[in-house]
Amino acid sequence: MLKENYDFMMPSVNFFGPGVVKKVGQRAKMLDMKKILIVTDQFLNELEGGPVKQVEDSLQQAGVDYVIYDGVEPNPKIANVEEGKKIYLDNACDSIISVGGGSPHDCAKGIGIVLTNGDDVTKLAGIETLKNPLPPLMAVNTTAGTASEITRHAVLTNEKTKLKFVVVSWRNVPLVSFNDPMIMLEIPPALTAATGMDALTHCVESYVSTNRNPITDAQAAQGIKLISKYLRRAVANGHDIEARTNMAYASVLAGMAFNNADLGYVHAMAHQLGGEYDAAHGVCCAVLMPTVEKWNIISNPKRFAEIAELLGENIEGLTEMEAADRAIDAMIRISEDVGIPTNIKDLGAKPEDFEKMAENALKDGNAFSNPRKGTKEEIIELFQQAYEA
Structure with a gap:
């Protein structure tokens, strides 16, 4: 049943399409950014003619000063946030621009959080814990998957405890986002696959979330259709501009959907895998999704039957449960086609860690909107099934 009342948030300004990265300097000047911290990773910063260089060119043309922090790691750590601060x-500095995928965006949010809300970011984990606004933040996106450039989520890793945690707040939403497919052309196939599967997970979890609404339903449905059609092409040929453009659109739609509908156990469990074994987030989601969503089907088989159709499955003549199962088959097939591992054993997972991971998954902010409610023992069993898949 849909919620009768809901809010809907997204950045106030969003630029889409080839060449929009050139507008960064103009927008920075409009926002009166005088000394910007560019937050990125070493690879992107050193990529000749890459997105960081294009952002620099735009800022220089606008006469806006900046400094670069390029120490962001995958699954950004508290140490990265402290270095950037x-x-x-x-x-x-008086403002921030993140350039990259989810890791630079999340790290940039983390830097903004500790600058204005206290030094210990771990104490701010949870939903709407931030009392003060972040410094002005813009986000230039280079991958089609995490959608962190438009969301209120800052996902960080405590390297001491190996736990991922999330600071969820409307104050984290960047003021301006940029999605330019022309700066995504050099993304390697493996990263294209991982981020694309993350976007698909966002859509699926939003579509069955207990917090969904008619707007998020429309966004998630369109995102699923686009990913089903274009992810394989983008992995096969990174210079397929049509595929890159449509994957960028799909990722943004997915981000808008889950930013408002929230997610579920796939992400709650994926955060434990990524934190414990420093595994790529999108891969964690992709490997877990078929197992978790198969378990979720009984909560709303009609929704899963619709997902099957959105993924291109022919469900004519099937019962609702048979059609719902086709959705899981389609998830597995697209994951295999783009080269995702088949089980969490391949990610380094160890059964002796499952109890701790299950306990923490149920505490994760994404767990509360999952359509089926599970016990610790059931989550352990889901980890085990994904291990043996």
């Missing part, structure tokens, strides 16, 4: 303060 130091550079921000040492250079008297």
Whole structure:
């Protein structure tokens, strides 16, 4: 049953399409950004003619000063946030631009959080814990998957405990986002696959979430259709501009959907895998999704039958449960086609860790909107099934 009342949030300005990265400097000037901290990773910063260089060119043309922090790691750590904060303060910055995929965006949000809401970001984990606004933040996206450039989620890793945690707040939503498919052309196939499967997970979990609404339903449905049609092409040929453009659109639609509908156990469990074994987030989601969603089917088989059809399955003449099962088959097939591992054993998972991971998954902010409610023992069993898949 849909909620009768709901809100809907997204960045106030969003640029889409080939060449929009050139507008970064203009927007920075409009927002009165005078000294910007660019938050990115070393690979993107050193990529000749890459997205960081294009952002620099745009800022220079607009006469806006900046400094670069390129120490962001995959699954960004608290140490990355602290390093970025130091550079921000040492250079008297007044604003932030993130350039990259989910890791630079999340790290940039983390830097903004500790600059204005207290030094210990772990104490701010949870939903709407932030009392103060972040410094002005813009996000230039380079992957089609996480949608962190438009969401209120900042996902960080405590390297001491190996636990991922999420700070969810409307204050984290960037003021402006940029999705330019022309700066995504050099993304390697494996990263294209992982981020694309993350976007698919966002759509599926949003579509069956207990917090969904008519707007998020429309976004998630269109996102599923686009990913089903274009992800394989984008993995096969990164310079397929039509595929890249449509995957960028799909990722943004998925982000808008889950930013408002929330997610479920796939992400709650994936955060434990990524934190414990430093595994790629999109891969964690892709490997877990068939197992978790198969378990979820009884909560709303009609929704899963619709997902099957959105994924291109012919469900004519099938019962609702048979059609719902086709959705799981389609998820497995697209995952295999783009080269995702088949089980979490391949990600380094160890059964002796499952109890702790299950306990933490049920505490994750994404768990509360899952359509089926599980016990710790049931989550352990889901980890085990994904291990043996």
